[in-house]
Amino acid sequence: MRPSPRSLVIIGALLAALIVMAGSAWARVYIDVTQPFSRRLPLAIPEFQPLAGAAPDAVGAEGNEILSKALSFTGLFDILDPRGFIGKPQPGSVNYAMWSKVGAELMIACSYQTGGQGLTMECRLYDVVERRLLTGRRYDGVRADLPMMMYRFADEVMLAITGERSVFSTEIAFVGSRQGEKGAVKEIYLMSFDGSSIKKVTSHGDISLYPGWSGDGRLLAYSSYQKRRPAIFVQALAGGSGKLVINKPGVNLTPVFQPGSNNLAVSMSHTGRTNIFLVDIAGQIVKHLTNGWGIDVAPSFSPDGKQMAYVSDRGGSPQIYVMDLASGQQRRLTFGYKYCAAPDWSPRGDRIAFQAMDDGVFQVVTIKPDGSGAQVLTSGYGGAEDPTWSPDGRLIAYAGRQTGRYQIYVMTANGQPIRRLTNLPGEQTDPAWSPRGVSRPLD
Amino acid sequence: MKKFLVVIAVAALVMSLGLAAGCGKEQVAAPGGQLSAEEQARLEAERQRRLREAQLQEQEARASQLREVFVNQDIHFDYDRYDLSAEAKQTLNDKAEYMRGNPALMVIVEGHCDERGSNAYNMALGEKRSKAAAAYLEAMGIAPNRLETVSYGEERPLVMGTSEEAYAANRRGHFVIK
Numbered sequence: 233m234r235p236s237p238r239s240l241v242i243i244g245a246l247l248a249a250l251i252v253m254a255g256s257a258w259a260r261v262y263i264d265v266t267q268p269f270s271r272r273l274p275l276a277i278p279e280f281q282p283l284a285g286a287a288p289d290a291v292g293a294e295g296n297e298i299l300s301k302a303l304s305f306t307g308l309f310d311i312l313d314p315r316g317f318i319g320k321p322q323p324g325s326v327n328y329a330m331w332s333k334v335g336a337e338l339m340i341a342c343s344y345q346t347g348g349q350g351l352t353m354e355c356r357l358y359d360v361v362e363r364r365l366l367t368g369r370r371y372d373g374v375r376a377d378l379p380m381m382m383y384r385f386a387d388e389v390m391l392a393i394t395g396e397r398s399v400f401s402t403e404i405a406f407v408g409s410r411q412g413e414k415g416a417v418k419e420i421y422l423m424s425f426d427g428s429s430i431k432k433v434t435s436h437g438d439i440s441l442y443p444g445w446s447g448d449g450r451l452l453a454y455s456s457y458q459k460r461r462p463a464i465f466v467q468a469l470a471g472g473s474g475k476l477v478i479n480k481p482g483v484n485l486t487p488v489f490q491p492g493s494n495n496l497a498v499s500m501s502h503t504g505r506t507n508i509f510l511v512d513i514a515g516q517i518v519k520h521l522t523n524g525w526g527i528d529v530a531p532s533f534s535p536d537g538k539q540m541a542y543v544s545d546r547g548g549s550p551q552i553y554v555m556d557l558a559s560g561q562q563r564r565l566t567f568g569y570k571y572c573a574a575p576d577w578s579p580r581g582d583r584i585a586f587q588a589m590d591d592g593v594f595q596v597v598t599i600k601p602d603g604s605g606a607q608v609l610t611s612g613y614g615g616a617e618d619p620t621w622s623p624d625g626r627l628i629a630y631a632g633r634q635t636g637r638y639q640i641y642v643m644t645a646n647g648q649p650i651r652r653l654t655n656l657p658g659e660q661t662d663p664a665w666s667p668r669g670v671s672r673p674l675d
Numbered sequence: 676m677k678k679f680l681v682v683i684a685v686a687a688l689v690m691s692l693g694l695a696a697g698c699g700k701e702q703v704a705a706p707g708g709q710l711s712a713e714e715q716a717r718l719e720a721e722r723q724r725r726l727r728e729a730q731l732q733e734q735e736a737r738a739s740q741l742r743e744v745f746v747n748q749d750i751h752f753d754y755d756r757y758d759l760s761a762e763a764k765q766t767l768n769d770k771a772e773y774m775r776g777n778p779a780l781m782v783i784v785e786g787h788c789d790e791r792g793s794n795a796y797n798m799a800l801g802e803k804r805s806k807a808a809a810a811y812l813e814a815m816g817i818a819p820n821r822l823e824t825v826s827y828g829e830e831r832p833l834v835m836g837t838s839e840e841a842y843a844a845n846r847r848g849h850f851v852i853k
Contacts, residue, residue, distance in 0.1 A: 607782030
């Protein structure tokens with residue numbers, strides 16, 4: 233069939249639209265996290281200035297430090313040394329040529345005003361290369377709101393640059409262990425995304441393990457030996473103590489919440505096999521999910537809740553399997569490693585992180601859900617275990633043993649190290665990253 | 676002065692020897708015939724009682740020794756395995772025999788792992804180990820209600836350290852009397 237002149241015009245218009253869309257999309261992609269060696273964006277954050285007529289105040293320097301630390305935590309920016317800057321930013325007019333000269337591609341200018349306890353903060357993000365304002369926000373509050381203001385603006389910066397907010401409203405749950413009289417005592421703890429503000433969640437005085445967040449970030453499920461064998465507890469983070477949900481004979485392990493519900497996938501052995509079951513928050517079994525003859529543990533749902541990755545020894549060694557929940561079909565995901573465990577499905581859905589035995593040590597590996605594109609993200613002495621994705625899918629926290637004892641580290645999704653998050657006595661393992669909006673309300 | 680002390684010591688020694696000899700003579704003479712039948716019977720009863728006491732003590736010592744063996748002798752597993760080796764089965768035969776001889780005994784079978792591997796998988800693996808040991812004891816005639824299983828995964832190592840020996844010692848089934 234020959235295209236009519238009219239259809240050609242339509243195709244032409246579509247093509248033009250596509251080119252425009254592609255152009256604008258290209259212009260907005262600052263960093264592609266799927267590229268393993270994407271460079272960091274040079275960002276200038278000059279000294280915060282008092283608003284016109286306002287007096288200088290220490291909140292300027294404090295705010296600058298909080299914002300710089302938060303943005304450098306993402307691993308996306310190279311924050312330029314302010315000693316190289318020429319002059320101060322003038323509110324309302326940006327000297328792009330000058331910022332370009334010091335190597336900046338992005339610049340953040342913030343101004344403030346204080347009065348008694350009151351604090352006003354105005355921040356703007358500029359694209360120095362394209363010479364335009366990307367985003368701006370004004371916050372009115374009290375001095376104590378300064379960190380919240382800075383974290384909110386950091387999220388705005390990430391939204392403008394990546395199309396998504398970051399981790400500044402998140403916490404990480406983990407297992408902290410110290411030596412007791414009868415062996416290690418393990419409790420569940422919480423900390424801010426950057427390792428600050430550590431809080432103890434459980435006080436069972438025995439062994440508590442495997443923290444897992446509910447989708448709304450209000451509940452934390454875990455296993456504890458309070459009943460002399462691993463049983464599942466759920467703790468409301470608003471307060472109170474953990475409530476016993478399920479305590480079947482045998483083991484009750486690795487609870488994770490099903491996306492969009494308060495049901496939990498739990499590994500249980502009361503049938504004689506260690507299989508994964510779906511149970512409701514009252515502990516009633518909703519569905520028997522896996523059917524391995526031996527050990528099935530450590531479920532992790534895909535973000536749409538339609539699939540579940542887990543560990544099974546049905547092939548003779550522990551490997552990662554993926555189950556389609558509607559059809560019940562199960563397939564092996566990992567090959568080529570002797571021992572794979574602790575799968576965590578990225579919130580973006582595009583990769584699954586897990587720990588794989590490599591040369592006698594575990595390392596963190598990510599793989600596409602179809603089993604292709606495996607990338608080993610960590611290396612070296614001590615190894616890395618129990619990966620957990622940040623809710624934006626850009627960062628991975630894990631338990632590493634570089635110092636000889638387990639501590640929590642964070643890296644980008646393509647394996648660029650960011651830093652160690654914990655430096656507590658004893659050992660810290662099994663991190664679980666919260667959804668967004670846990671440490672403070674979102675905008 | 677020194678000589679004087681030596682003389683006293685020697686005298687004391689001679690005296691004590693003499694006393695001991697005197698006692699011995701009296702005992703040797705005792706069964707000879709000067710003792711009445713009543714006295715002989717009493718002595719015999721005393722001898723029997725002492726014998727029984729000694730036997731009981733020996734039995735008790737042996738029982739506590741067996742109990743010690745029961746609680747201290749672990750069975751061991753290969754890496755990432757929960758099947759029972761011939762050696763483990765032999766040990767379990769002894770455990771079963773001991774439990775048959777002590778019918779009131781209630782036992783917790785603990786399953787443990789070495790620290791390698793994932794914590795969650797090891798928790799499940801430890802349970803398989805405790806279950807395998809309990810199932811064998813049941814097959815040997817021990818009532819299931821006398822056995823309880825619990826897994827500690829890699830949470831309660833017997834030996835600290837990262838040597839093969841430490842790992843092997845930690846991959847164990849351990850038996851606790853309730």
